[in-house]
Amino acid sequence: MMEAKLISSLQNPLVKKTLLLKEKARERKKTGRFVVEGRREMELAQKGGYVLETVFFCTEVFAETGIDSFLGNPQTELVQLTQQVYEKIAYRETTEGILAIAKSKSHALDGIQFKNKSPLILVAEAPEKPGNVGALLRTADAAALDAVLIANPKSDLYNPNIIRSSVGCVFTNTIGMGSTEEIINFLKANHVTIYCAALSASKNYVECNFKPATAIVVGTEATGLTEDWLQNSNQNVIIPMQGEIDSMNVSVSAAILIFEAKRQRGF
The missing domain is CATH 3.30.1330.30 (Ribosomal protein L30/S12)
Structure with a gap:
């Protein structure tokens, strides 16, 4: 030593x-x-x-x-x-x-290259709570996603709370950061289908085809996704609720959608 x-x-x-x-x-x-x-x-x-x-x-x-x-x-x-x-x-x-x-590393979008022809991507718009960011990154690691993209980030990625709540998965994921507009343009340039988790004009998530290049987009629990995402969504998706509330924690919702996509892809 x-x-x-x-x-x-x-x-x-x-x-x-x-x-x-x-x-x-x-x-x-x-x-x-x-x-x-x-x-x-x-x-x-x-x-x-x-x-x-x-x-x-x-x-x-x-x-x-x-x-x-x-x-x-x-x-x-x-x-x-x-x-x-x-x-x-x-x-x-x-x-x-x-x-x-x-x-630190650069998390510029132009540095992201996909190894898979049909990448599976998680997009989180303006996540505010470090604990939620960490939970999303843990799920992304567990599912071996091709990338996590954070639009309009509210928290510093290297916040100790994010590192701790992600149990280090902030280091194991390919992470890109940018504005909502930049990320939408990036997804379109890479011919990625955009599925937005939203209540309006939505389709049951199990009826969607997540096998092609796919981005699953989630917003904040308080306000959901901004209009820019909804206007550029190829399909809004919903997880049917059977209780009194109409939403779940963002990391739980993301995990359900991601692992349905993984199931369809045979993993």
């Missing part, structure tokens, strides 16, 4: 930098860096091609012998923290004693 420097002061500049990255979306955007915490999340970040620039560990919590797998990049800096300092910068209450500063 490479030699680690020790930080024991809460006033250390690197500690202050890490706290800013953890707490401030503006700092993450400005620097193109974010904090990822936990062994599984760090492993998934590496698997997803993210560069861990600085790895922090606390020997009171994390066994030093398990750190070598995170040091594949020769430019990675290794830093040992005292327990007091580690607990200050850690995000979780129940933590694993290891975290890192990682370099």
